[in-house]
Amino acid sequence: MRIHIDKLSIRSTTEEDWEILKTVRLESLLESPNAFSATYSTTELYSELQWRDRAAHKTQYHYILALNGQRAIGIIGGKQSTELEFGLIAMWVNPEFRGNGIADMLINAIKKLAISKGHFRIALSVSQDNIRAINLYSKHGFSCIADWENSSINARPRNQKMECVELDRVIPKFA
Template sequence: MNATNDITVRPLGEDDWQDYRSVRLAALRESPEAFVATVEQEEAYDEDFWRERMQRSARLVAERAGDAVGVVSVGAAKGSENAAGELFGLWVRPEARGSGVATRLVKDGASLAAQRGHTHLVYWVGTENGRAVAFASGMGFRPTDYRRPMGVVSEEDGEEEIAMVLPLGSDNGPLLRL
């Protein structure tokens, strides 16, 4: 395994839409069950769609030796009146899992959310995904009472996601309302 110090994380701007498209499509191909969209749907989207998507949320890509090995997005959490950011679309190439890529992406995503003035960072995790819940807990996210149906097709009807929240900055304030 490579050490985390050979991983770089960089924000993608609107003009980097092709870089984001490439890693997003790789994620959809490799882990289709983890996303609401399908690779076929997103392959059909034109440049204008991708550029607009780049403006809606921040996109961070993790690279090792110039190759994209992971991605995450950071936006404003719905219904939080901009108090909370939301971390979503976290994906790491299978060969890079366990090497610190996800940790770097989440840390950089949390830093970006704090820079944008968010007091908390929300991360929705499948309640049945023990590895993801453990990872989020290890990063300092704490579970809330908020649940929602899984946005992706699962073999088990009724599977849920839990909102896990990471306080940002020195004034963590009360837990947010979603």
């Protein structure tokens, strides 16, 4: 489905976006449950205050939304990890809107956010079976590293860790 770019906006969440954030995050977990370490059953239990804090960046998380008018059609998040790297989390685009470059815009937005916070390295964890995601991240300068993470869901295989360094060199000038 092609969308009109004039209706599309990519922006960080604010506290007022807590319900939008909650809706799109739960939608992503229902649609792609094997793509995330978070689960729907755990995430749906967050309180309004927890959602408000997440949307307002009062926690370690920072979320960016892709909006088509007032409807959230994509999400990406970032967080500071213990390794002092910026971690890419929660990347998802509604299947109706895939193939329109929204994932590219979300990844570029999170890279810019990481740079603005003083990071030159961003890392993520992806299922080794999710070839489409691995290809997308590779297109954006991420490469697989010799580091694996165990999935929090025991039935799933370990996740491949990918990283992108020198972020300012891998963001297209037109982004």
